[in-house]
Amino acid sequence: MLVQTLAARGNSYRFTPLERPSKPVGAKDVRIAVRAAALNFRDIQVARGSYAHAADQPIVPLSDAAGVVVEVGEQVGRLAIGDRVITSFFPDWIDGLISRKKTSATHGANSDGILATELVLSEEALVHAPKSLTDSEAATLTCAGVTAWNALFVQAGAKPGARVLILGTGGVAVWALQLSVAAGLDPIITSSSDAKIEAARAMGARASVNYRTSPEWHNDILRITEGEGVDLVLEVGGEHTLPRSIAATRPGGKIIVIGGLSGFGGARIEPHSLIFGAKTLSAVQVGSRAMLQDLASFVDQRGVKPVIAQEFTFFEADRAYEFLASGNAFGKVVITMP
Ligand SMILES: NC(=O)c1ccc[n+]([C@@H]2O[C@H](COP(=O)([O-])OP(=O)(O)OC[C@H]3O[C@@H](n4cnc5c(N)ncnc54)[C@H](OP(=O)(O)O)[C@@H]3O)[C@@H](O)[C@H]2O)c1
Numbered sequence: 001m002l003v004q005t006l007a008a009r010g011n012s013y014r015f016t017p018l019e020r021p022s023k024p025v026g027a028k029d030v031r032i033a034v035r036a037a038a039l040n041f042r043d044i045q046v047a048r049g050s051y052a053h054a055a056d057q058p059i060v061p062l063s064d065a066a067g068v069v070v071e072v073g074e075q076v077g078r079l080a081i082g083d084r085v086i087t088s089f090f091p092d093w094i095d096g097l098i099s100r101k102k103t104s105a106t107h108g109a110n111s112d113g114i115l116a117t118e119l120v121l122s123e124e125a126l127v128h129a130p131k132s133l134t135d136s137e138a139a140t141l142t143c144a145g146v147t148a149w150n151a152l153f154v155q156a157g158a159k160p161g162a163r164v165l166i167l168g169t170g171g172v173a174v175w176a177l178q179l180s181v182a183a184g185l186d187p188i189i190t191s192s193s194d195a196k197i198e199a200a201r202a203m204g205a206r207a208s209v210n211y212r213t214s215p216e217w218h219n220d221i222l223r224i225t226e227g228e229g230v231d232l233v234l235e236v237g238g239e240h241t242l243p244r245s246i247a248a249t250r251p252g253g254k255i256i257v258i259g260g261l262s263g264f265g266g267a268r269i270e271p272h273s274l275i276f277g278a279k280t281l282s283a284v285q286v287g288s289r290a291m292l293q294d295l296a297s298f299v300d301q302r303g304v305k306p307v308i309a310q311e312f313t314f315f316e317a318d319r320a321y322e323f324l325a326s327g328n329a330f331g332k333v334v335i336t337m338p
Helices: 041-048 141-155 171-182 194-203 217-224 242-247 271-275 289-302 314-326
Strands: 002-006 015-019 029-038 064-072 084-087 118-122 126-128 163-167 186-191 207-210 230-235 249-257 280-283 308-313 332-336
Touching: 002 314, 015 314, 029 141, 041 314, 064 118, 064 141, 084 141, 126 289, 141 171, 141 230, 141 249, 141 289, 163 171, 171 186, 171 194, 171 230, 171 289, 171 332, 186 194, 186 217, 194 207, 207 217, 217 242, 230 242, 242 249, 242 271, 308 314, 314 332
Parallel strands: 163 186, 163 230, 186 207, 230 249, 249 280, 308 332
Antiparallel strands: 002 015, 029 064, 029 118, 029 332, 064 084, 084 126
């Protein structure tokens, strides 16, 4: 089998394709022919050496794969040869509440990931791919899709009509926009690009703010919501956006902390910004296999088609990373297999 290894650290993304012997399939394992892989901001961090849980040695990167089962172990019961499947982000978090044990293993950071022509994984670490999606689309559910799902519907319990503020138009944000529209929520989006704002409005964002031309954007959000604030913020911005996100939230509303696109350093949060208005600050860490399963069913039922910004081939992995890191993507960046 062929794998891509990430050989360089720093701000260049240099890959070395390697031929490796195929792994044997254990009793509860399946072999998958990988067809597509999706990138996330985390993968850029791993490549740059700024991800806290990354391995020191070169690894096979990425966590999000779609493929087809080509071999099954003798005790496999959930999957069969020919099934189209997607990887679950945490192979050991099947369902229930998060724990250290369930989230200690992931693909593509502290151990080898999925940028390979084939994978051998426990059948427990996989879910059937949505029937309505292509392989490239299906690969995007694993991290960005589940993170948006968990934040909106598990952590926040958002109901139709809820006013949701979504920051930026990256992979998690565009997934959140699509799920919000499909579920009848009332999404408001921020972006640094008027062209991306236009695209988000065409997809169903009811209101928008350009956070670059309007740096005090929390005031725009308050104005858009008649001075009250939004019910919920999907906080992907981190260091420089978190205090504004809190200010843009209504009394009793929720801020779900997801990321740090503007930095993961200390944001100055005054206790009163949460106390006055009894606002809830919580976080998500991707999600469980059960959440991935629920998302896959929802996608099929509601006809959600994930937005793919651009596809690259297996041998163009460096270009895929550069494109994601450029900030020009609207939606997901995908690598297709040879
Ligand atoms: N907690 C979790 O489990 C989890 C899971 C997935 C991702 N994350 C985190 O969530 C964040 C988003 O991940 P992603 O994969 O969606 O990233 P991404 O696709 O790389 O997002 C890129 C986009 O982020 C937007 N952005 C950049 N700086 C911003 C700012 N200051 N304010 C608002 N938007 C900004 C830009 O949108 P515009 O071009 O429209 O301005 C940019 O195009 C990352 O920090 C990642 O580490 C966390």
